[in-house]
Amino acid sequence: MGASVRPVAVVTGAAQGMGLAHALGLAAAGFDLVGIDRDAQGLARLGEAVPGARCLNADVTDEAAVGSCFAALDRIDVLVNNAGGAASAAPLCETSLAEWDANLRLNLTSQFLCIRAALPRMLERQDGAIVNIASSAVFSGSTAALHRPSGPIGGPVGGPVGGPVSNLVAYVAAKGGVVAMTRALARELGPCGIRVNAVAPGFTPTPRVRAAFPRAAMDRMLADQAIARLQRAEDATGAVVFLASAAARFITGQVIRVDGGGSMG
Numbered sequence: 001m002g003a004s005v006r007p008v009a010v011v012t013g014a015a016q017g018m019g020l021a022h023a024l025g026l027a028a029a030g031f032d033l034v035g036i037d038r039d040a041q042g043l044a045r046l047g048e049a050v051p052g053a054r055c056l057n058a059d060v061t062d063e064a065a066v067g068s069c070f071a072a073l074d075r076i077d078v079l080v081n082n083a084g085g086a087a088s089a090a091p092l093c094e095t096s097l098a099e100w101d102a103n104l105r106l107n108l109t110s111q112f113l114c115i116r117a118a119l120p121r122m123l124e125r126q127d128g129a130i131v132n133i134a135s136s137a138v139f140s141g142s143t144a145a146l147h148r149p150s151g152p153i154g155g156p157v158g159g160p161v162g163g164p165v166s167n168l169v170a171y172v173a174a175k176g177g178v179v180a181m182t183r184a185l186a187r188e189l190g191p192c193g194i195r196v197n198a199v200a201p202g203f204t205p206t207p208r209v210r211a212a213f214p215r216a217a218m219d220r221m222l223a224d225q226a227i228a229r230l231q232r233a234e235d236a237t238g239a240v241v242f243l244a245s246a247a248a249r250f251i252t253g254q255v256i257r258v259d260g261g262g263s264m265g
């Protein structure tokens with residue numbers, strides 16, 4: 001009897017933040033882990049935390065680098081496209097074409113590149129699950145609290161006094177593209193046995209995000225949520241692991257919002 005083969009999950013942006021939480025969650029669920037990130041030091045920490053994990057140092061916006069990463073993998077069951085973030089933040093009229101393009105490239109084009117590179121391994125087995133990380137800002141516009149003047153929770157809605165971090169149109173548009181791509185690709189790949197879904201987290205003060213937001217602004221976020229605590233990096237991991245698993249075998253083209261009820265409807 002041959003040794004049973006463990007399924008392989010690839011997570012991009014796995015060195016820190018939510019990607020690290022998803023990587024740890026998938027490893028705990030029995031997947032062999034492949035972490036891709038441009039942060040070599042963070043990847044080394046991931047390698048220590050998950051013995052046996054393959055850590056690949058690459059920029060997911062770089063077509064050639066993505067191609068080399070995925071060419072090195074002979075089996076892929078799950079791809080979690082997590083790497084992303086706001087590449088810039090400015091009112092639309094002050095957004096340069098280069099900033100607009102950078103947001104699309106980091107959040108949408110990167111997912112296209114990784115999916116295209118991973119698909120041959122899934123198509124040859126007619127099996128696979130892709131989980132794209134979007135944002136609940138696609139449904140809310142952005143976290144409304146960012147646009148509120150400083151003051152008590154529930155204060156009047158006003159101008160963009162959250163500072164430049166409140167101006168995320170290019171980022172939110174890119175994440176909207178992620179949702180649209182997820183649905184279109186689910187149609188394309190369903191007949192091939194490959195499911196494509198998305199997870200849309202709410203505002204999550206990972207270390208990168210915490211550095212960009214004053215504490216008072218983060219406290220105001222709670223006013224938009226039904227569950228009144230700040231979101232943690234690992235809060236969206238359950239949805240990611242579920243969509244990656246056989247328990248979600250008849251679910252495709254869907255978006256699960258994990259945002260404490262910050263957006264509904």
Ligand SMILES: NC(=O)c1ccc[n+]([C@@H]2O[C@H](COP(=O)([O-])OP(=O)(O)OC[C@H]3O[C@@H](n4cnc5c(N)ncnc54)[C@H](O)[C@@H]3O)[C@@H](O)[C@H]2O)c1
Binds near residue numbers: 133
């Ligand atoms: N934090 C939030 O409030 C929030 C809310 C909704 C959605 N999201 C999305 O969730 C995902 C994770 O967010 P986070 O806050 O955990 O991010 P983070 O900045 O904490 O971690 C991102 C990881 O991705 C890596 N990375 C970034 N760009 C990369 C690139 N070009 N190539 C390879 N690796 C790259 C970074 O090195 C880092 O390890 C992102 O797609 C983000 O847009 C975040």
